[in-house]
Each structure stands twice: as structure tokens, then as C-alpha cells.
Amino acid sequence: MAEQARADFATKLSLRKFMATAQRVTLDQRQLARSMGLDHLLDLKCDTLPRGVVHYLASNFDVPSRAIELPNGFKFTITPYCIHQVLGIPLGGRTIEKKQNPALRSLIAQQKKCKGNYPTINELDNLIQPGLDGDSFKRIFTMYALTVLLCPSSHGAASPDYYHILEDPEQIGSFDFCTAVLDKLVASIDSYKAGATTVLGGDLLTLTIIYFEFLDTDIMPVTSKRPRISVWTSEIVAEYERRDCTSSDKLLYGRLPTKRVSETPFGQINRQPKVTLGASYDELLQFTLSIVPEENHQMVLDELPKIMHSMQSELFDSMQNRLRRFLVVATPACK
Structure with missing residues (x-):
């Protein structure tokens, strides 16, 4: 029972909300997202997080080596390149340091007319309307993507740690989003495993997709499409979870055989x-x-x-x- 309760973690990752927002983004707004290297996020097709798999992977994640290490012998180290292969967001470039800019924080709070100190998920979501354009769209969409999908925390509001990348909207795409996403995921798993919180932050869906890409099944249609975010639908994710599960309470996985890394999107290109x-x-x-x-x-x-x-x-x-x-x-x- 204690283990079952432990699986009931909290998360602010909002897949269904992000997909609903993506559906109302206009073609012009998608072009703005593309200019920042964030347009592939709009192709998200999975609206449900497989919580049992997430708990299993987090429990068997080695924080120092940043590797999934399962009891069945499977081991794989996650790198920023893996994040890029799934999400297609900017890899390399300027480091997204966790630092706060009080002046920019006050400006954003004032411009976005948020009730608290930082814009919430709902406040940002309400701002993404067809008429939003230019630098305003770039700033708001980036904050929304970070808060809801890429680096969700326990607060449900835009983290001021990332505000500095919004200072010049033209330069947003020059930052290394992949490393920031991985750093947030690893730090969140570390806190969760240490018992410091019941919240699992970070991009838990990408963690799951990386693992599922290794499973050797006939479920996924043969495709070499990159990034992978658009091919992992809710139905395919659910079927992978069902077939890989080894327990009735959906807490243990590792039933399916795994592929070599060269057969996944994360290996070196053979051709x-x-x-x-x-x-x-x-x-x-x-x-x-x-x-x-x-x-x-x-x-x-x-x-x-x-x-x-x-x-x-x-x-x-x-x-x-x-x-x-x-x-x-x-x-x-x-x-």
C-alpha cells in the first residue's frame, strides 16, 4: 500500500491543456514559434501521462549518471541529444542559467496583468489568442511551454528563473533548451527520490518516450520521422504501457525485449x-x-x-x- 501511494505523485505537466492551446494557434503564430525552434511542440499527440511507467522509471533512475537502470538489465544514459530527438527544440547554444532579473520580473507581471507575482498556467493560456503576435506571442508562448510542458514545477506558474531568456525575443531560439529540460527533469527526480517532495516536475512524457523507443514491438508504425513527438499518440503510448507491464497494479514494467541503441533515434546514424x-x-x-x-x-x-x-x-x-x-x-x- 505504501508503494501504491508513492505512485500517486503530483505533477503540473499539463498535456491535455497544451494540446488544446496548440489547436488554436494560428499559422502566423506557428511561424513565430518556428523562429524560436519551438514549433514542433505544437505537434504533441499524447494527452495522457502513463503514471505507472513514469513512477517506475523515476524509481529506477540513477541521478549521478543520468541513466535509466532497470532490474531487467536495461541501462541507458539520457543526454540533451535524446531530448532533441523527441521534442525538436534547440540543442546547443547559450546556457539557460537559473537566474532572476527583478526588473524583467516586475515588467512581465505588469504587462501580463497577473494576479500574483508570476503568471499562472491559466493566465498564460488565456493570453494565447489569435490576436497575439510579435514579441508578445514569443514571450508568452515560451513561458507557457516551459511552465506546462518542458520544465513544469510544483508551483503551476511561470518560473522567474527563466525570465532572462525573454529579454530579447529575437534571441530566444539561441538558447540551449534541451539541456535545460534535462537538468530540470533530473533535479526533479532527485528531489522526489530523496523524499523531499511528492511532486515530480520536469518533462515526464519525454522520459517515457525515450524508454518506449527502446522496446521491441510491432505497435509503432515504421517511420524515421524526427522529432518523435508527433508519432507518439495517446493510443500508442497506452498500448506500450499495457504490453510492457508485469504486474496487476501497474507498478512494475520491463516485460518487452529491448532494441540496440543503434536501432533507436538516439544512436549514431548508420547510413x-x-x-x-x-x-x-x-x-x-x-x-x-x-x-x-x-x-x-x-x-x-x-x-x-x-x-x-x-x-x-x-x-x-x-x-x-x-x-x-x-x-x-x-x-x-x-x-
């Missing part, structure tokens, strides 16, 4: 990878991660943005020098 001129930063990043060892992924995440910035500066300088000849006005010959 010959290539990147073409005009590729986006996201495509270049995925290509680079696919050809370097996993232990060097963090180095890539740290260094690639610096390399790209340096290359862009060199390219701009070279273009300036070469284009100067087009700016010279020819002097008419004297008669």
Missing part, C-alpha cells in the same frame, strides 16, 4: 551522413553529433556555436572585400 550548403544550424548540429562519439557530444554543444560565429565573421569580412568592386562608380572618360 552515410551528409550535410549540404544551406543547411540550417539544427541540421549541422545533428550531423556533427551523429559522427562523433557520445562522450564528446557536450564538447560539440559547447564549441559548435563558437565555431559558427567565427566562421560567419570571417565570411562576412571576405564578402565585404569582394563586394567592394561592385560599389565603385565608374568615372566617365574625358572627351
Whole structure:
């Protein structure tokens, strides 16, 4: 009974609410979400969290190594790259540090007309209407996505720890959302396992999807689509949970055989990878991660943005020098 009660954790992850909000986002608003690298979140298809699986994975999660370690021998370390493969949100770039900006906090509270110190889930949800556009949409949608789906906490309100990334809406997409999501998930599991709280924060659905991607079944239609968020429907998630369960009280799992990591979206690409001129930063990043060892992924995440910035500066300088000849006005010959 104590174990059963322990499975009844609280969470502010609101899948059904986020899906309802996504359905009323306009095409113009989706373009704004795309400019921040957050548009794939709007393709969420699962509205129910498999709580038994979540409890099982959290209970068998090794916080120091950030790995799922199950009694049946399955072990897999979760990295920011895994988060990216599921959600498609920005990977690499500027670190989302947990720091507060009192001036920006006051400004947001005033502009969003929230009743408390921070906008709540419902207040943010009510603001996402067809007429919301520009920087206002970028700030509100980002806060909403972080609060409801990516980094939900126990408070049900937008965390001021993330306000600093909203200061310049044009730069929101330059932040490393994947690492922030993983950090929040690991910290939440750590607090839950230590008995400090009955709330499990963080993106628990992505944790579940990562595990389910390893299960060897015929349930999921064959597809190589990335990111994976759009293929995991409520029905498919429920069927995976049912087949993998080994107990009548839905607290123990690990019944299904597992695949090799190379057969999942998280392994290195077996086919010959290539990147073409005009590729986006996201495509270049995925290509680079696919050809370097996993232990060097963090180095890539740290260094690639610096390399790209340096290359862009060199390219701009070279273009300036070469284009100067087009700016010279020819002097008419004297008669």
C-alpha cells in the first residue's frame, strides 16, 4: 500500500491543456514559434501521462549518471541529444542559467496583468489568442511551454528563473533548451527520490518516450520521422504501457525485449551522413553529433556555436572585400 501511494505523485505537466492551446494557434503564430525552434511542440499527440511507467522509471533512475537502470538489465544514459530527438527544440547554444532579473520580473507581471507575482498556467493560456503576435506571442508562448510542458514545477506558474531568456525575443531560439529540460527533469527526480517532495516536475512524457523507443514491438508504425513527438499518440503510448507491464497494479514494467541503441533515434546514424550548403544550424548540429562519439557530444554543444560565429565573421569580412568592386562608380572618360 505504501508503494501504491508513492505512485500517486503530483505533477503540473499539463498535456491535455497544451494540446488544446496548440489547436488554436494560428499559422502566423506557428511561424513565430518556428523562429524560436519551438514549433514542433505544437505537434504533441499524447494527452495522457502513463503514471505507472513514469513512477517506475523515476524509481529506477540513477541521478549521478543520468541513466535509466532497470532490474531487467536495461541501462541507458539520457543526454540533451535524446531530448532533441523527441521534442525538436534547440540543442546547443547559450546556457539557460537559473537566474532572476527583478526588473524583467516586475515588467512581465505588469504587462501580463497577473494576479500574483508570476503568471499562472491559466493566465498564460488565456493570453494565447489569435490576436497575439510579435514579441508578445514569443514571450508568452515560451513561458507557457516551459511552465506546462518542458520544465513544469510544483508551483503551476511561470518560473522567474527563466525570465532572462525573454529579454530579447529575437534571441530566444539561441538558447540551449534541451539541456535545460534535462537538468530540470533530473533535479526533479532527485528531489522526489530523496523524499523531499511528492511532486515530480520536469518533462515526464519525454522520459517515457525515450524508454518506449527502446522496446521491441510491432505497435509503432515504421517511420524515421524526427522529432518523435508527433508519432507518439495517446493510443500508442497506452498500448506500450499495457504490453510492457508485469504486474496487476501497474507498478512494475520491463516485460518487452529491448532494441540496440543503434536501432533507436538516439544512436549514431548508420547510413552515410551528409550535410549540404544551406543547411540550417539544427541540421549541422545533428550531423556533427551523429559522427562523433557520445562522450564528446557536450564538447560539440559547447564549441559548435563558437565555431559558427567565427566562421560567419570571417565570411562576412571576405564578402565585404569582394563586394567592394561592385560599389565603385565608374568615372566617365574625358572627351
